[in-house]
Amino acid sequence: MKVSIIGASGKLGQYMVQHALDRGYEVVGVCRKKSVKKLDRFEGRITVVPGATNDPEVIQGAVAGCDAVLVVLVPWGVHQYASGTAQAVLDYAEPGARLVFSCGWHITRDGKDQYSRKFLWEVKAFGWLAKLLRAADLDDQVEACRRVFASDTRWTAVRGSDLEEGESQGLPVWSRHVGDPILQSNRTRRVDFALFMVEALQNDELIHEAPAIVGCQTPSALAHAAGD
Numbered sequence: 001m002k003v004s005i006i007g008a009s010g011k012l013g014q015y016m017v018q019h020a021l022d023r024g025y026e027v028v029g030v031c032r033k034k035s036v037k038k039l040d041r042f043e044g045r046i047t048v049v050p051g052a053t054n055d056p057e058v059i060q061g062a063v064a065g066c067d068a069v070l071v072v073l074v075p076w077g078v079h080q081y082a083s084g085t086a087q088a089v090l091d092y093a094e095p096g097a098r099l100v101f102s103c104g105w106h107i108t109r110d111g112k113d114q115y116s117r118k119f120l121w122e123v124k125a126f127g128w129l130a131k132l133l134r135a136a137d138l139d140d141q142v143e144a145c146r147r148v149f150a151s152d153t154r155w156t157a158v159r160g161s162d163l164e165e166g167e168s169q170g171l172p173v174w175s176r177h178v179g180d181p182i183l184q185s186n187r188t189r190r191v192d193f194a195l196f197m198v199e200a201l202q203n204d205e206l207i208h209e210a211p212a213i214v215g216c217q218t219p220s221a222l223a224h225a226a227g228d
């Protein structure tokens, strides 16, 4: 299996590279030129393509011949970085390639997610401040996911809860809608978010799903497992 990882140098990206290598996959990683150094520890084991992830030419080269593409969708900047990245992958991935995108719980596919007031307030405040400072554009990440949901590719959009560092606890559990009791703990280890993304490549049941994930050892996941 040959896998392209778009946004390989970030925290999530590096964990995905490691999980992919652990499975014996051939890995092509795309990251900004200034971040190539962050991938030094994988030298000789992966191919690195330096460049902006929303540059169609960069993406076209990086996904050529790949069976799967893992994409870190981030809303940074105010120049359509997320939607440009998603569009380039949708346009240039090999026909039939498995595509797995990352985003947060704030993305909703069918509008049936039930968010707490605190969550909505935080998203609104972050979105407003980030836009004011021209640091990020949450609306563009929403647009990126809208394009993914509308595409006829073999996509999955993995929606991460609040994240934390730490040793792996195992494959996160998921549900279709934020607000479902199993997700209540709103906490996932970043290494396990990456694990879910990489495992999704082999799980066709996740095609055309937008799973919202939570750590499998969190209180809400354990309560669900116990039939609470």
Ligand SMILES: NC(=O)c1ccc[n+]([C@@H]2O[C@H](COP(=O)([O-])OP(=O)(O)OC[C@H]3O[C@@H](n4cnc5c(N)ncnc54)[C@H](OP(=O)(O)O)[C@@H]3O)[C@@H](O)[C@H]2O)c1
Pocket: 006, 007, 008, 009, 010, 011, 012, 013, 031, 032, 034, 035, 038, 072, 073, 074, 075, 076, 077, 081, 102, 103, 104, 105, 159, 160, 161, 162, 163, 190
């Ligand atoms: N952080 C959270 O709590 C959280 C919660 C839920 C979901 N998520 C989702 O998880 C994924 C990754 O989140 P993360 O927190 O783990 O971050 P991360 O892995 O550190 O990823 C950040 C990515 O953004 C890139 N980046 C940073 N600044 C940039 C800029 N100004 N312009 C363009 N690219 C830039 C980084 O590339 P460089 O290496 O080149 O800097 C890296 O690829 C995203 O899809 C996010 O929506 C995060």
